[in-house]
Amino acid sequence: xxxxxxxxxxxxxxxxxxxxxxxxxxxxxxxxxxxxxxxxxxxxxxxxxxxxxxxxxxxxxxxxxxxxxxxxxxxxxxxxxxxxxxxxxxxxxxxxxxxxxxxxxxxxxxxxxxxxxxxxxxxxxxxxxxxxxxxxxxxxxxxxxxxxxxxxxxxxxxxxxxxxxxxxxxxxxxxxxxxxxxxxxxxxxxxxxxxxxxxxxxxxxxxxxxxxxxx
Amino acid sequence: xxxxxxxxxxxxxxxxxxxxxxxxxxxxxxxxxxxxxxxxxxxxxxxxxxxxxxxxxxxxxxxxxxxxxxxxxxxxxxxxxxxxxxxxxxxxxxxxxxxxxxxxxxxxxxxxxxxxxxxxxxxxxxxxxxxxxxxxxxxxxxxxx
Numbered sequence: 523x524x525x526x527x528x529x530x531x532x533x534x535x536x537x538x539x540x541x542x543x544x545x546x547x548x549x550x551x552x553x554x555x556x557x558x559x560x561x562x563x564x565x566x567x568x569x570x571x572x573x574x575x576x577x578x579x580x581x582x583x584x585x586x587x588x589x590x591x592x593x594x595x596x597x598x599x600x601x602x603x604x605x606x607x608x609x610x611x612x613x614x615x616x617x618x619x620x621x622x623x624x625x626x627x628x629x630x631x632x633x634x635x636x637x638x639x640x641x642x643x644x645x646x647x648x649x650x651x652x653x654x655x656x657x658x659x660x661x662x663x664x665x666x667x668x669x670x671x672x673x674x675x676x677x678x679x680x681x682x683x684x685x686x687x688x689x690x691x692x693x694x695x696x697x698x699x700x701x702x703x704x705x706x707x708x709x710x711x712x713x714x715x716x717x718x719x720x721x722x723x724x725x726x727x728x729x730x731x732x733x734x735x736x737x
Numbered sequence: 738x739x740x741x742x743x744x745x746x747x748x749x750x751x752x753x754x755x756x757x758x759x760x761x762x763x764x765x766x767x768x769x770x771x772x773x774x775x776x777x778x779x780x781x782x783x784x785x786x787x788x789x790x791x792x793x794x795x796x797x798x799x800x801x802x803x804x805x806x807x808x809x810x811x812x813x814x815x816x817x818x819x820x821x822x823x824x825x826x827x828x829x830x831x832x833x834x835x836x837x838x839x840x841x842x843x844x845x846x847x848x849x850x851x852x853x854x855x856x857x858x859x860x861x862x863x864x865x866x867x868x869x870x871x872x873x874x875x876x877x878x879x880x881x882x
Contacts, residue, residue: 607837611785611793618794653795 546729548701548709552680573706574599574678577670579635581662582647587633589706596730597631597702598723600714601675601695603638604650609697613714614654617699620724621661629731632661635671637693679708699723703730767852767864774853777846781839782854790858796834798827801858810855810862814847814870815877844870 552572559568578588602610624630636642647663679700701710701723709730712723786792790800805827820838824831844867851865
């Protein structure tokens with residue numbers, strides 16, 4: 523009697539779960555703030571999510587990339603420098619597989635911010651992109667002043683990067699890929715050196731894209 | 738009759754064991770170098786050359802060009818210790834990036850590392866001995882002074 527009731531319970535719960543299977547949604551990361559608003563004479567509480575602050579940088583083709591040029595795409599951001607001997611090559615390799623998947627999709631962009639603007643000039647970034655096999659502006663390698671990039675990393679992406687002479691290459695930075703939606707909110711953070719996490723990011727990007735294409 | 742067969746086969750077996758033990762001393766050393774070399778590779782090389790030795794697109798050369806590694810066997814130790822700035826051609830593609838120097842590696846680690854690299858990713862060059870590494874490095878210093 524007992525066993526059969528447990529059995530029935532578990533089966534029915536399975537059914538309920540199956541009925542409730544709403545499409546998976548990615549969480550919105552970062553800090554949030556409740557704001558009271560007056561709508562139609564009533565006070566309602568709205569939530570303001572953390573967003574990436576506005577920026578304007580130049581990419582490997584000397585084109586300006588800013589908030590406006592990104593408004594119709596989700597994007598993956600990371601921090602790197604071309605002469606980096608530690609985690610950057612494996613990150614580039616992993617991001618390359620994701621890039622290949624979304625190649626030509628105008629809704630998906632990739633932004634790699636250099637944290638070594640002194641050495642990574644536009645021609646250096648251009649050569650890096652060429653050698654990596656990246657064409658066009660879908661994957662942009664961005665040059666900005668050191669202060670603005672470091673501030674963006676810290677305040678926008680909750681990531682970090684700084685000069686450190688004691689490590690190979692002279693700069694240290696986190697190896698995270700940040701997935702950002704069309705409203706500039708962070709929807710995922712993945713270890714760019716870990717193949718499995720990058721594969722997860724690739725899946726999550728499909729989930730995020732489906733938010734903009736409801737069935 | 739049966740006794741002799743048993744004793745002869747016993748003798749043969751013992752001899753075979755002794756013989757294989759002698760032969761295996763070299764292969765044990767090789768295997769030890771190879772597996773230790775993998776650890777050195779993981780720490781000092783894998784970030785750029787990747788776990789499969791395939792490098793990164795046109796930026797970081799792969800270690801799969803068996804001809805290049807064979808022709809430049811004498812130079813390999815110095816490439817690692819002093820880095821490499823020259824443009825090299827691997828599988829008909831030119832690579833001009835700078836390989837950083839790994840000056841702190843001991844000869845024994847270099848020997849193990851090179852044993853691993855020259856016997857992985859399609860290469861099959863056999864063991865890289867410490868003496869060979871030291872000779873190669875001395876020759877390199879002499880040639881560059």
